[in-house]
Amino acid sequence: MGDHSARRKGRENQIDRAARAARGIRRRVLAHTLSHDGGYLSQACSSAEIFAALYTCVLNLKKIDRPLSALPFAGTPGPARPALTGAIFNGGGEPDCDNFILSPAQYALTLYAALVEVGRMDEKSMAAYNVDGSTVEMIGAEHSPGMEVTTGSLGQGISQAAGIALARRVKGETGRVILLMSDGECQSGEFWEAVQATCFHKLGNMLAYVDMNGCQCDGPMTSVMQLEPFDRRLAAFGARVRRIDGHDIKTLIRLGRAPAADVPTFVLCDTDPCRDMAVLQKRRPKFHYVRFASPEEKAEYRKFYENTFQEGL
Amino acid sequence: MMEILTKVHAKHLVEWGRNHPEAWVLSADLTSSCEADGFRDAFPERFLSMGIAEQNMLAFAGGMARQGLIPLVHTFAVFIYRRALDQVAMSVAYPNLPVKMFGFLPGILTPGGATHQAIEDVAVMRALPNMTILEAGDATETESILEAACDIPGPVYVRQLRGEIPRLFDPKEPLKPGACRKLSEGGDFVLLTSGICTEEGMRAVAALRERGLDIAHYHVSTLKPFNHPEIVREIAASRWGAITLENHSILGGLGSILAEGMAEAGTGKPLRRLGLRDTFVHGAGRRHLMREYGLDALALTGAVEEITGKRFFIDENSLAEAYTPALHSSAKAEAL
Numbered sequence: 203m204g205d206h207s208a209r210r211k212g213r214e215n216q217i218d219r220a221a222r223a224a225r226g227i228r229r230r231v232l233a234h235t236l237s238h239d240g241g242y243l244s245q246a247c248s249s250a251e252i253f254a255a256l257y258t259c260v261l262n263l264k265k266i267d268r269p270l271s272a273l274p275f276a277g278t279p280g281p282a283r284p285a286l287t288g289a290i291f292n293g294g295g296e297p298d299c300d301n302f303i304l305s306p307a308q309y310a311l312t313l314y315a316a317l318v319e320v321g322r323m324d325e326k327s328m329a330a331y332n333v334d335g336s337t338v339e340m341i342g343a344e345h346s347p348g349m350e351v352t353t354g355s356l357g358q359g360i361s362q363a364a365g366i367a368l369a370r371r372v373k374g375e376t377g378r379v380i381l382l383m384s385d386g387e388c389q390s391g392e393f394w395e396a397v398q399a400t401c402f403h404k405l406g407n408m409l410a411y412v413d414m415n416g417c418q419c420d421g422p423m424t425s426v427m428q429l430e431p432f433d434r435r436l437a438a439f440g441a442r443v444r445r446i447d448g449h450d451i452k453t454l455i456r457l458g459r460a461p462a463a464d465v466p467t468f469v470l471c472d473t474d475p476c477r478d479m480a481v482l483q484k485r486r487p488k489f490h491y492v493r494f495a496s497p498e499e500k501a502e503y504r505k506f507y508e509n510t511f512q513e514g515l
Numbered sequence: 516m517m518e519i520l521t522k523v524h525a526k527h528l529v530e531w532g533r534n535h536p537e538a539w540v541l542s543a544d545l546t547s548s549c550e551a552d553g554f555r556d557a558f559p560e561r562f563l564s565m566g567i568a569e570q571n572m573l574a575f576a577g578g579m580a581r582q583g584l585i586p587l588v589h590t591f592a593v594f595i596y597r598r599a600l601d602q603v604a605m606s607v608a609y610p611n612l613p614v615k616m617f618g619f620l621p622g623i624l625t626p627g628g629a630t631h632q633a634i635e636d637v638a639v640m641r642a643l644p645n646m647t648i649l650e651a652g653d654a655t656e657t658e659s660i661l662e663a664a665c666d667i668p669g670p671v672y673v674r675q676l677r678g679e680i681p682r683l684f685d686p687k688e689p690l691k692p693g694a695c696r697k698l699s700e701g702g703d704f705v706l707l708t709s710g711i712c713t714e715e716g717m718r719a720v721a722a723l724r725e726r727g728l729d730i731a732h733y734h735v736s737t738l739k740p741f742n743h744p745e746i747v748r749e750i751a752a753s754r755w756g757a758i759t760l761e762n763h764s765i766l767g768g769l770g771s772i773l774a775e776g777m778a779e780a781g782t783g784k785p786l787r788r789l790g791l792r793d794t795f796v797h798g799a800g801r802r803h804l805m806r807e808y809g810l811d812a813l814a815l816t817g818a819v820e821e822i823t824g825k826r827f828f829i830d831e832n833s834l835a836e837a838y839t840p841a842l843h844s845s846a847k848a849e850a851l
Contacts, residue, residue, distance in 0.1 A: 240850055278629065278795035307630065332626060332850070334803035340850060341627045341798060354630030355598065356567050386544065389566035419544045419848070420564060426544055427566025491849035 213452075216259050220451045223254035223319040228478055229511045230315035234331060235492055236504055244482055244489035245384075246312040248415035248473035251449045252382060253316040256411070260458030261380060262300045264293025269318070272327035272338045272347050288342070288349040291322050297375040301350055301366055305359025306384040309413075310342030310349070323347050357390030359383065360410065364396055367405045367466075378462070381410040386418035389427045394439070400466045401440035408466035409458065413448060415475045419490045433470055441468050448473035481506040517838060518682040520654040521846040524617075524675060525550035527658040528587075529557045535665070536561075538585045541576055543569050547848040549589040549619045550677050573599040576614045577606030585613055585665060591625075591851075592618025592633035592674060596640050603670075608643040611669040615661075620851065621650065621674035621710060622762030623791075623805065627851045628798030633674075634791050638767020640672045641739040648738040649692065650674035652713045654682040656736055659689030667692055674710060678846040681838040683714060684734075693737050695746065701729025704819065705750045705757045709735045709769050711801075712760040712790075712810060718834045719812040723819060726827045741772045747780045755822055756784035760815055765790040787818050802839045812837070 227250040235241035257263075270291055279285035289295065292302050304313050314331060317323035327347060330336035342349040351366075353359040360381060367379040387393060400408055420426045429435075436443045442463040446453045448471025457469050475489040476482035481503055482489065494500040532538055532554050539561045540554045546564070555562040565572040569590060576586035588595065595618050596603065607614045618633060625631045640646050647667050651657045657676045664671040684696060698713075699720050708716035713734045720730045731749055735741070750757045757777065759770040770788030777786060791808055805811040816829045840846070 275797045275799070278797065280794070332798075334799040335807075336799075337797075339626070339628050339798040341630060343628045343630070343798065345797070352628075352630060354628060355593070386567055389544075389568050391568055391570050418567070419548065420542070420546045426564045427568070493845075493849070495845070 216455065217451050220251070220254040220258045220455065223258055223316065224250040224451070225478070226319040227253055227312060227315040230318060230328065231311055232479065232503070232507050234311060234328070236500070236507060238332070239500070240491065240493040242308055242311050243479070243492040244415070244417065244475040245309045246315065247477045247479050247482065248448070248475045249309060249312055249382070249413045250477070251451050251454060252411050252413060252471055253312055254319070255451050255454035255458060256302065256380065256382070257316050257320045259455045261292070261302055262298065262377065264296050264299050266293055266322060269321050269324040270347070271324050272330055272336065275335055275337050275345065286345045288337070288345060288347045291317055291347045292350065294350060297373070297377060299377045301363070301377065301379045302348070303350055303353065303359050303363040303366070303379065303381045304342065304348065305353050305381055306356060306387055307342040307349065307352070307354035309382070309384070310339065310346060313342065313348045314338060317348050356387035357392040360393060360396040363408060364400045364405055367400070367408045368403060371405070371407055378407045378409055380458075381408065383410055383412045385412055385414045385416065385423060385429060385432070388412065388429055388432070397436060397439045397441060404464045405466050406462040406464045409469070410466065411454070411469045411471055413473055414470050415473045417475050417487075417489045422487045436468050441466055443468045443470065445470040445472065447471075449477055479506070518654070519679050519838065520682060521679050522550055522677070523654050523657040523680055524661075524677055525553045527661060529553040531661055532558055532561070535585070537583065538587055538665075539563060539579060541565055541572055541586055541588050543567055543572050543590045543594060545590050548851065549591070549617065551589040569594045569598040570602050573602040573614070574606035577602075577610065577612050580607070580612035580614050581610070585615065588614060588616045590618070591620050591631060592636050593631060595672070596633070596636045600639065604643055607670045608645045611645040613668060614670050615664045616670070616672045617675045618673060619675050619677050623796055623808065623810065624711065624762070624801055625851050626798045626800055629795045631851060632796055634796060635764050635767060636672070636674070637738055637763050637769070638771070641767070641772075645669045646739065647671045647692070648674075649690070650710045650736055650738055651676045651690070652710055652734055652736055653684050654680045655684040655686050655688065656690040663690045663692050676711070679840040679844060681714060683717065690736050693740065695743060696734040696736070697731070698734055699724070699730060699732040701731045702752070703728045703754045704730045705746065705753050706730050706732045706760070706815070707735055707746070707757065707769060707773055708732070708760045709738065710762045712762050714837065715805070715810065715812040716760055716815060718837060719815040722812070722829045722834050723816060723827065726829075728819065735769060738769060738772060741776065743776065744780065747776050747782055750777060750784050751782045753784065757786045758815065758818060759786070759788050759790070760810065761790040762810060763790050764793060766793055785822070787822060789814055789818060802837070
C-alpha cells in the first residue's frame, strides 16, 4: 500500500512539474512576443503541454549538468565543416536515448522556451532569438538549440525521422524517435508517403505527437484544406492511432511511456490555439502569427501578462 | 528621398484581376504572406486554397492551364522549384502551359534560414526548357511584372518582391520582357545586377564615379531568355571587363548567364561574379546577410579595388543610404 501511494505521489509530482513547465513556456513566449513586438504565440498555447510532457517525462534524454549556451552561427555544413546540431541540448547520441524531431520548425520559439524551462538552455540564449548571427533562429535549423534536423520545409520532418528510426533499429539501439508535428503539414503528399513507408517497414520505434490546433497560416484548417477524419485515415494506412485532449498532461505522459507497437504510433492531440491566453481569442479565427497592430493592443497583452503571471514562476 | 511603397503586388493583383476573368490564384497556405489575400477577398470564386501541398498545386495548375485558365501560383519561391520540380517540369514546362509562378522571398530576403531561402532557383528553373524567368528589382517592376508574365505565352517563373519596396525606376517605364535597363554609362567596367542587388549596384557606382571610375550599369529583369550581344560587345570594349552582382548563388544565375554569353561570343575579358559563393545561408536579417555573404555595395567596391589594384576608401558612410525594411511591419503577415 505504502509503495502504491508513493508511486501515485511520484506521478502527481511529475504531472505538477509538467504543468509548471507548460505554464512557464507560455509565459516565456508571451514575454518574448511583447519584447519583440511579435511572435508565434498561439503555437505555444496549443503545444505547451505536449512540449512540457515530452521534456519532463517522456523523452529519455542524457542528463546535462547545467544549462547550455547557444553558440553563434559558425557556418553551414560542408566539406571543411561538420554539421553542427542542436541535438546536444537534448543530450543526443546515446544508444538508449531518444531523438526529438521538431517537424514544424516554426515552433522553435516554443522549443527554446521548453529548453529553458527544463534547464537545458540558459536564459541568455533565449534573448538571442532571431538576432543576426545567432543560432537561436526564428525558424530553427539543425544548428539551433534542441533541433536535430532541418525541418522548416513542412512535411519533411517525418520522413527524416523515419530514416533515423530505421537506422537505429538496424543498429539495435533501444532509443526511440519522437516527433512533434503540426496538423497543417499533414496535408502534404510527403506526409502520407511517410506514413505508408513507416507502417510497411514496421517502425514501431517512432512515436509522433501531432498538435491538432486546427489552425494554419491562412486560417482554420477546415477552410484551407480538410484532414478529417484524420484518425481513421491514419489507421487505414496501418498506424496505431490515439486521439486525446492535447492539454491532458497525464494522458500525454501515459501514451509517451506505453510499450511500442510494431508500427508507428500517432498521438493526435486536439488542442486550443488560445489555451490559457484569453487575450488571443480576439484574433479568432487567425492565429498563425501575432504582431501588434497598435500600441493599445500591445498594452492589452502586457496587462494580460502582468495579471496572469504576477506571482512569477 | 527614395519613395517606399507597400504591398505593391497585393494592390496591383486586385486591380488587374478585375479585367482578367481567366486568371485564378492558387495558394499553398501563404495567401497573405504572398500578398494574394486581397485577390482572394475580391474574387473568392477565382481563388483556390490548396493546403500545404505544393506538388499537387503545380500539377493542378498545369491542368487548369490546359483548359484555358491562367493560374497564378503564389507561394514562397523555394516551395515551387525545390518541392515540386518534377511537377513543374512535366505538368507545366514540358507541355509549355501558361502557368505563372510567383515565387516570393528570393535569395536571402528572409530570416527564415536555409529552408526558406531560394538561393539556386534561377539555376534550377532556367535548365527547364520552355521556362521564362523574370525578377523584380523595385516597386515599378513589382507592379508591372504581372502583365509582363501574362504577355509571355508559356510558363513563367517570377522572383517577386513583397512588403515595403523602394521605387528605383520611373513608374512610366514598366518592366519589358527581354529588355535590360541601362542605369549608367562608362568604359571602365560593365556591371550587371538583378533583383535587390541593383540598389546596391547603384550605390556603389555613384561612390566609384566620385572617385573617377566610369561604370556602365545594367539592371537585368529577364534572366531567361538572355540575349544581349550589345552588352557583350560593350564588355569587350571596356577597360577592366564585367562584374555581376546577384541575390543568388554564383553558380547558374546571372553570373553564369553572362559568362555563357561572353564565352560563346569569344569575349576575352575577365568576369567577376559576386553572389553566394556555393554556400547555403543561415537565418538572419537581410542587411546582415548581404554584408556577411558579399551581396552589397561594399562587396562591389571591394571587388573593384581588387581588380584595379587601387584603394578608394569607401565605407558605409560614403555610400547613399540603403533601404532596409523593418522585420515586423504591417506590410507583411509575419516576420519571415
